[in-house]
Amino acid sequence: MTFKDFNFKENLQRAIEDAGFKEPSPIQQDAIPVVLSGKDMVGQAQTGTGKTAAFGLPMINMMNGNSGVEAVVIVPTRELAMQVSDELFRFGKSSGMNTATVYGGQSYNMQLRNIDRASIIVATPGRLIDLLKGKKIDIKPSFVVLDEADEMLDMGFLDDIKEIFTYLPKERQTLLFSATMPPAIKKLAQNILKEPEFITVTKAEMTNSKITQLFYVVDEYERDDALIRLFDFKNPEKSIIFCRTKKEVDRLSTYLVSQGHMAKGLHGDMEQRQREEVIRSFKKGALDVLIATDVAARGLDVNDVSHVFNYHLPFDSESYVHRIGRTGRAGKEGVAISIVTPHEFRMIQKIQHVTGGKMEAKVIPNIDSVKEKKTSTLRGKISEQKVYDSGISxxxxxxxxxxxxxxxxxxxxxxxxxxxVKGNNYIGKSEIDIKKLFERLKDDKGDDRNRGGQRRGRFGGGNRNRNGGGGNRSRSGGDRNGGGRRRD
Incomplete structure (x- = not known):
């Protein structure tokens, strides 16, 4: 099955093709016909299965784009709001659909101006209820989507969601997506949906088995050093480095060029002509390294990417699956490498749980290990080198x-x-350090169960700093030389 089988409008179909989407995922295959039929729906599916397109594409197909806010999508966090908004805008812009992203911490006036021009609002519950209760907006959406409902329940947003629906029209199509179905979510679905159709996509191995997934644990200030050391050791033929922000992309691309790498950045602030030129250079092999944001790299179809690097982990598992899916294509093997801090261990566990994939902890090689590998590679090249007349002369x-x-x-x-090989001899945590971090995480989980009922953050109480690691600049307390370091 392909997306053409859904008979979407021409502009939308073109946007789907431009995004590089070809075959629908299981949740998309099952959900899109239900949404197009106008029925309410409850979709039980793990993050990373393509839920945004599952509700976004049919919704945009049915919208007319000239009657104010036609759809509201409610999500648990600002990070997810930005991601969903970007993806929906990408699908809908050729059809004249604008999106407005609404969350706390931003200017009300700016968000209100964006809402005035928007067909779709993507919002977190807290800020949306503020706007509705304060009568700053009066909207009559035809479509309402609750995405990751169980996460919103965990974060204590259930009452806000119930109140939001008192401000929305009764005549609407409502879609609810949740990875799990606890009693509170089932009750919520009964109250806000009308005779919904239930779709369940069972958890499966969502990541390509040909992709080897590794992660390396460092302190925040070591990320750049770790990246260069891993490049030296892995010697990737063609790689993509994923960053969370456009500013990070610009800084890192400048840094990598200064280190002798053929690298360029790719993000949404670049002109279309520039972006096309960068992608063309990367595909042709004029660039070895592409540094990109998640949205910029969606739909990027390059078959010979040997390595994907997560400079920071993404904010959600779905983005992780999309990122690492850039390698291991066309039947080839690939390697996905994540640079993480101790604060991101909970996210590592969540990604593994959601995707069903195995992420293996590794130790960053020291200088001797890298030098030994480089020397071995050099000897191999000399051994295989043909003798030419120019060399003899x-x-x-x-x-x-x-x-x-x-x-x-x-x-x-x-x-x-x-x-x-440049840099410090040892970078990041040793095997002993990593083992202690895993043990500490187990202890923390036990403490959480004992305390019970505490309001959890989206990533189970982990650091919510947008820079991912909290900037911890202290060295590991473990024995840096006795950690049984090994090369991978």
Whole structure:
């Protein structure tokens, strides 16, 4: 089955193709016909299964784009609000649909101006109820979507959601998505949906089995050093580095170029012509490294990407699945590498739980390990190198001044520059450190169960700093030399 089988409007179908979407995922295949039929729906599916397109595409197809706010999508966090809004805008812009992202911490006036121009509002419950109760907006959406309802329940938003629905028209199509179905969610569905159709996508191995998933634990200030060291050791043929923000993309692309890598950034603030030029260069091999935001890289179809690096983990599992899916394509093997801090361990566990994939903890190689590998690679190249007439002529001319041993030593010295490794000898946590962090996480979980009933954040109480690691600049307390470091 392809997306053409849904008979979407021409503009929407073109946007789907531009995004690189070809075959619908199971949740999309099951949900889209239900939404197009006008029925209310409850979809039980894990994050990472393509839920945004499952409700967004049929919704946009049925909207007319010229009658104010036609759809409201309610999500648990600002990060997810931004991601969903970006994706819906990408699908809907050619059909004249604008999106407004509404969450706390931003100017009311700016958000209200965006709402005035929007067909779709993507909002967190707290800010949306503020706007409705304060009579700052008066909307009559035809479509209302609750995304990740169980997360909103966990975060204590149930009462806000119930109140939001008192301000919405009774004649509407309502869609609810949740990974789990606790009694409170079932009761909510009974109250706000009319004779809904239930769709369940069972959890399956969502990540490609040909992709090896690794993560390396560092302190926040070590991210750049860790990235360069891993590049030196892995020597990727073609790679994508994912960042959370456009500013991060710009900084990191400048840094990598300064380190001798053929790299360029890709993000939404670039002109379309620039973005197309970067993607074309990357596909042709003129660039070895692409540094991109999630939205910029959606639909990027390059079959020979050997490695994907997560400079920071994404905010949700769905983005992680999309990111690592850029490698291991067309039957080839790929490697997905995540650089994480101790604060992000809970997110690692959540990603593993949701995707069913295995992420293996590794230790960043020290200088000797990298040098040994580079030297071995160099020896292999010398061994396989064919002898050309130009090489023979050069050696013959050098023999007039030096003996053969001296010529060999000088040429080898030039070549050995490629084996130089910069930076600190040890970067990141040792095996002992990582083991202690896992043990501490188990202890914390036990404490959480004992305390019970506490309001949890989206990632189980982990650090919600947008920079992911909280900037902890202290060195590990573990024995840096006795951690049983090994090369991977």
């Amino acid at each position: 050069l050696v013959e001319s050098l023999k007039e001044e030096f003996d053969l041993s001296t010529i060999a030593f000088k040429l080898a010295s030039i070549l050995s520059d490629a084996t130089i």
